Amino acid sequence: MNLKYLLIILIAGKLSSQKISGKILTEKKEPVSDARIGISNEDIGGITDKDGNYSIDISTVESSKILKVVVNGYEPFQIKLSDFAALKNHSIFLKEKSMNIEEVHIIPKKYVAKNFGTKNSKRVYCGYNSEDVNKIFQEYAIKVRNNKKLKIKKINVELSSVALEKPALLIFDVQNSINDYPGTSVVNETLKLTISNENIQNNRISLDVSDKNIWLNEDFFISVRISEDFKGKMYFGGNIFAFSKSTYFRNYFGEWKKYSSGEPSINVDVLVEK
Structure with a gap:
């Protein structure tokens, strides 16, 4: 040979x-x-x-x-x-990215507070169970349709049920839309939130990103995943028969997949231009 x-x-x-x-x-x-x-x-x-x-x-x-x-x-x-x-x-x-951050001036009279996404927490939709290793590495995302200038203030997740064996780390991201699927991140840093059973209020967890200067004027995606050392159970609420909405999910860097007719209870508080 x-x-x-x-x-x-x-x-x-x-x-x-x-x-x-x-x-x-x-x-x-x-x-x-x-x-x-x-x-x-x-x-x-x-x-x-x-x-x-x-x-x-x-x-x-x-x-x-x-x-x-x-x-x-x-x-x-x-x-x-x-x-x-x-x-x-x-x-x-x-290698650290070189960032050119433009200063943005907000005129309060021109912006109004709104919330986009799903808030239902009564019905279990999706989530994480440390006994099911295959799903620990799954990332979920929702699409927010938008054609106005807005700033993201908070990212929220409505929980249907939760039982943590130790504090859990959630990792969020904001991505642009490419061919109607999550694309590349528009955030300059990793968005992390550590939670415990004691600091979950009204079945909601929230990450304040008002100081991150996240501005958008087109469709975007909000994604969330859990750290691999997660122990316990955490289930998101959601709308199962929301035929106008979709759930996006993937493992690691696998291809994003879309499940139509439902959406997990992920939502964002924003300031949007009138």
Whole structure:
């Protein structure tokens, strides 16, 4: 057999049985926690712990696929899987994005407070159970239709039921719309909220983002996911027979999927231009 083809077969065989571990760090060598590392358009990946450590099983992944890391506030990292697997050191260093933030002046008389999304908390719709490992890595999103200038003040989730065994970390994002699906983040940092049983008021959890300067003038998506160390149960309320709305969901960096005729109870408080 030609030596060239033998080497290709050996490399492919090694890749098909490989588990990769490493760290995700900033350029200053600071750990990046709760960062997702995964295979583009595949339901395969991992999430870093508080020290930036990750582990990802690529046993069933084609070597030609793309491995990626996307963290708000940093330049996206991506590399061909076979090239990454061949490296001796699998630590990933993220480069901070250069942000040009324009100052926005609000004239109170021109804006009005509104809420967009779903508020129903009486009916269980979707959520997380630490005993069901497959769903821990699922991310849910809703679409907000918009054609006016607005600023997001709060992101809210209405809970149907919750029983936490320890404080839980939720990670939110605001994304633009690409082909009617969640696209890229419009936020300059990771939006996190730690909650416990004691600080959940009226079955609602809220993240105040009024200081994040999130302005939009087109359709957008609000997404939420849970940290991988989640312990307990947390179920979102929702509208099951809302035929004009849809639920968007994915695992890791898998393709976004859409379930029509329903929406989880995720909503946003905004200031919108009259």
